[in-house]
């Protein structure tokens with residue numbers, strides 16, 4: 001029987017797609033989830049053609065909006081490309097959950113630091129542009145960062161929510 005499918009940031013599966021050519025293989029988590037799910041791997045930064053290796057990008061706040069720009073050259077803005085990239089991924093319709101890489105300007109979920117150009121009293125965190133758009137498209141899709149999956153309670157909760165989502169599709 002085919003297992004239900006969850007989306008996953010490619011670097012977590014051990015694919016060397018990060019800006020520095022490395023990966024962030026989360027092997028114990030993957031092995032655990034693989035008992036229940038199969039994976040659809042996706043790297044939005046590679047998908048929009050940034051290449052590997054590539055100059056790093058980050059989130060900044062500009063005109064009251066969160067945007068994603070090149071660290072060295074903020075005139076290079078990939079926000080719209082990441083939004084459009086997410087919009088074009090029809091395979092997301094088949095998913096019952098998504099595991100994303102924490103703190104990434106593309107894939108993070110509520111954990112990505114926003115670089116502030118003015119002095120602020122509080123650090124600011126937001127979601128990566130791709131994941132923010134994913135959640136807009138599928139507001140009920142169970143989404144979790146890989147670091148939360150190290151916690152057994154969060155992990156089992158995610159598994160149950162994803163299996164329920166699959167049953168109710």
Ligand code: SF4
Nearest residue numbers: 010011043101104107
């Ligand atoms: S864009 Fe996402 S999948 Fe690609 S390297 Fe960064 S965190 Fe991993």
